[in-house]
Amino acid sequence: MEIRSTTDQDLDLFVDTLHTAFGRFPETPAEGGTGVWWSAFEMDRNLFAVTADGRPVGTVGAYSFELTLPGGILAPAAGVTAVGVLPSHRRQGVLSAMMRHQLTELRARGEFLSVLLASEATIYGRFGYGPATYTSRLTVPRHQAAFDLPRAGAAVGADTGSVEVLRRAECGELLEEVYDRYRRAQPGALSRPHRWWAAGAGQAPISPAPRYVAVHRDTEGVPDGYASYSLGDPDILTVDETITTDDAVFTALARFLLGHDLVSKVVFKHVPPGHPLRWQLADFRAGQVGDDGDWLWVRLLDVPRALTARGWFTDGELVLDVDDPFLGERGRHLLTVRDGKADCVPTDREPDLSLDVRDLGSLYLGGTTPSTLVRAGHVRAHHPGAAALADALFRAEREPHCLHWF
């Protein structure tokens, strides 16, 4: 089995091999080799696994994204995608060979982290990826959608802006601009390449299906948030994504959507599990949480670089003993945080925590706490205060969340 790079000339064969791996036929021209689904592929970053006679039996790709880290730091991130192995060649180590090749190649390009969305949660842990952002569906019946009075005063919910309803097809540039401002401030968010918007792409899977967009503007008329939605049968309003980092704007958009006539319930398809909307409703049981699950998986390729890249919010020192079984590496790192910046150097001091690189990936964006993984039996705390100290260090300024599908 050989792993080889692909070029633009391989696009049709690449898409065809991927379709076969997923057992699907392209249903529309858009899903074929030259269609919008695949127009964003960076064929100089993709790989084929080929047999001795040159036949491709496996595919893997990578997009060039920017990932927002805690502290609003923008970091380059390889977005691993298009993973597939032909059904006839599975469980023979093809994916393992492609993953090893890809990780080596990403490091050679100087990248220090990669991310992916997993089709199955049991595949990628062995390759060092850990679930790092989480998302849930929040369903609110309209008859229970009254908002509580904010007990801390009128700051949240007192909206002085306006909401306008547009069609997605007529406001692509506006959405791109608002999304770009949002993703720069939201830990866990990914950049969306211009060609993704230019292709008329909407929500997952990349789709030009019609959508209404409620655009929120501030008092000066500047767009500062949007919610993209559609009304389907039976009278359910489904919100693909609500884009803003301003809680008052989110509240204004939620009030607008929940006030829509001829709607029995509103389904917010992707909100962070800790989102305050449930707390804002007068009836706490009105917000029904479903589809709670993982979204973005993170893999650290260079632990010291990754740890020094993100922002930190508590001063402290932590010694981490990090095992990377897939790449056969182990390192002990002294992490020192002062005034929001971290230093990370090799050390032979006794560790506070011992952990697998996949678990460090899960902690990296602050989406879960070290003490959760200690209690789960995956991270070893070497003394009683270690987990609490790590909890304080790893937290982010807000819950990480990713809305990009790739």
Ligand SMILES: CC(=O)SCCNC(=O)CCNC(=O)[C@H](O)C(C)(C)COP(=O)(O)OP(=O)(O)OC[C@H]1O[C@@H](n2cnc3c(N)ncnc32)[C@H](O)[C@@H]1OP(=O)(O)O
């Ligand atoms: C980021 C994305 O693109 S997600 C999309 C992933 N692709 C798909 O789901 C398409 C359908 N599935 C496939 O194409 C293949 O089954 C793949 C790509 C998931 C796995 O490819 P394979 O070549 O069979 O994997 P490989 O032989 O290297 O397996 C390595 C190990 O992972 C395990 N493994 C592989 N796939 C799975 C799975 N779906 N569930 C659980 N374990 C798995 C294997 O058992 C093996 O374990 P071992 O090391 O203990 O023996």
